Amino acid sequence: MNMMLQPITSEAERYLKALADTLALPHGRYRQAKERYESLGEWLLRTASTVRQYDPQIYVQGSFRLGTAIKPWDAAEHYDVDSACVMRNLSKSNLTQFELKRMLGVEIASYAEAHSMENGVDEGNRCWILEYADGAQFHMDIVPAVPNGNEYEQMLKGLGIANPWAKTAIAITDRRLPTYWVRTLDWPRSNPKGYAAWFYDRAEPVATWMGDSQMRIRGEVESMPAAQPNRTPLQSAIMILKRHRDQMFADHRDIRPISVIITTLAAHAYQGEPTIGAALVSVLTGMRTYIGHRNGEFRIPNPAEPLENFAEKWNQKPELEKAFSLWLEQARDDFSRAAGLSRRQDIADVVAPRIGRSLADRARDISGGLLTEGLVSSPAVARTAPVRLEGGGRNA
Incomplete structure (x- = not known):
């Protein structure tokens, strides 16, 4: 049709x-996620923090930043709160990806212990994962990063590519790569702030007030974007x-x-x-x-x-x-x-x-x-007439 x-x-x-x-996310669940996210950011900035000297900034990324997060589709799935932690006083030349990730991991582990988190901390390929076991039904992924905007902007200019969002690019870690253990300038790249700015530009004119410019900084913890009823x-x-x-x-x-x-x-x-x-x-x-x-x-x-x-x-x-x-x-x-x-x-x-x-x-x-x-409560979504495909299997 x-x-x-x-x-x-x-x-x-x-x-x-x-x-x-x-x-849309229930307000209570959103508030829980926001409080936990900002609590972690403040932990990294406390006086006793081993990374405070590196000027860490934590900010949310992904669907929470874009305002497109939805309820889990069944009771077994969690909200996925993605965030990045950028050490703004460090650069790729100062350390390896492994060293950066371990440095942040020490603080995240101490946070989990101090807050009696039963599930502790898991390590993903690019991030650390905090699993909450108090019925909140969400976990938080924290990607270690260092600034990469100036270098990336120059790289794109050399290729003849103009990109207004290059300045917010970051370099991240990935333990699957051979360069993970080596001090090199060849790191994986990401730009969640730039992507969000592009997304809100596309949503104009009705969304001009919702973009990154409206996000608030508490110390150096960027507040999670407000829940958006409109x-x-x-x-x-x-x-x-x-x-x-x-x-x-x-x-x-x-x-x-x-x-x-x-x-x-x-x-x-x-x-x-x-x-x-x-x-x-x-x-x-x-x-x-x-x-x-x-x-x-x-x-x-x-x-x-x-x-x-x-x-x-x-x-x-x-x-x-x-x-x-x-x-x-x-x-x-x-x-x-x-x-x-x-x-x-x-x-x-x-x-x-x-x-x-x-x-x-x-x-x-x-x-x-x-x-x-x-x-309206959070219903378990009935599995009615899922698509039938050849091959493939269920991803547990």
């Missing part, structure tokens, strides 16, 4: 607004698409399209539409046009890190691109059919197979005034 020609009923618009509201249509559309993806690939999570690809393509395709339904039509119609090809390979460049290709794994595992194409086709079909309906129950019936019956019915009731957002 041609989504560009599909009308959107007022009932469908109300339903989509209610669906996004239902997907989300932009782009943010709400991405939240809905992420849940549709989760449900569709409930039994094939190893090949489900990754959030950063959905978010990047959606932000590219968004044209400032004022409603969630119009934003969904716009992004689902235009997403594919922003998938590039070079030398027979797929390319989805990171807007803030243009040398990074979000579609790199598609070129290694063709089933990932096929899964994305299948998801995009299904999302287009589901939401274009829902857009033309005028009965809440019919809309819920159309979207339920790919977002879960419980969630679909709650959105139906909220859009009809039968429930208010504050009275």
